[in-house]
Amino acid sequence: MVPAADGAVPPPLRRHPHRVHGESAARPRFRDDRVDRAVLGLSGAGLSAGGTAVVRRWRDWAVGGRWGSIYRDAAGILAAGARARLLTAGSLVYERTFQPVDPTDFLVSADACLAFDGRNVCGRVTAPTLVVGADRDPFFDEADYREAAAALPNGRLAMLRGTGHEAVVEHPTAFDGTVRRFLSR
Secondary structure, eight states, X not given: OOXXXXXXXXXXXXXXXXXXXXXXXXXXXXXXXTOOOEEEETOOSSOXXXXXXXXXXXXXXXXXXXXXXXXXXXXHHHSOHHHHHXXXXXXXHHHHHXXXXXXXXXXXXXXXXXXXXTHHHHTTOOSOEEEEEETTOSSOOHHHHHHHHHHSTTEEEEEETTOOTTHHHHSHHHHHXXXXXXXXX
């Protein structure tokens, strides 16, 4: 924990890892003068080619009711090492206990991810914004993170090395520390 200026320990950072990619930070409301800093964590202004392929594959599997394929694929590409093996094994149990009857929610999210392109609104985000990227992210590559930071008038980039899209969970100290340093400026 990093003490606040008055010596109090701030509450843990709130994490919202399941956002539509880039959309939250790119909305024009961040021009509001009440927002003095913004963080775009593990999201670029649009999916990479590889990220697009993953989301399309998952969308196709959802339409076909192949939830187990999605769970196993996600575990294998979102996590690393022992955590990936544990999640992959756990996906077999999860597949047997959770079978959505209606894939609508998943399809809406997948379609939003595939359609989203925040490059046209990044220039309107006037608050200093930190883009936190991960070099092993299956949805965005370093060029995507760099493009998002460059498109923001007051954008900064921090790359986390040796981690992927689950950096918030797998490396919370590095992720939170990066965000805390930015917010304390």
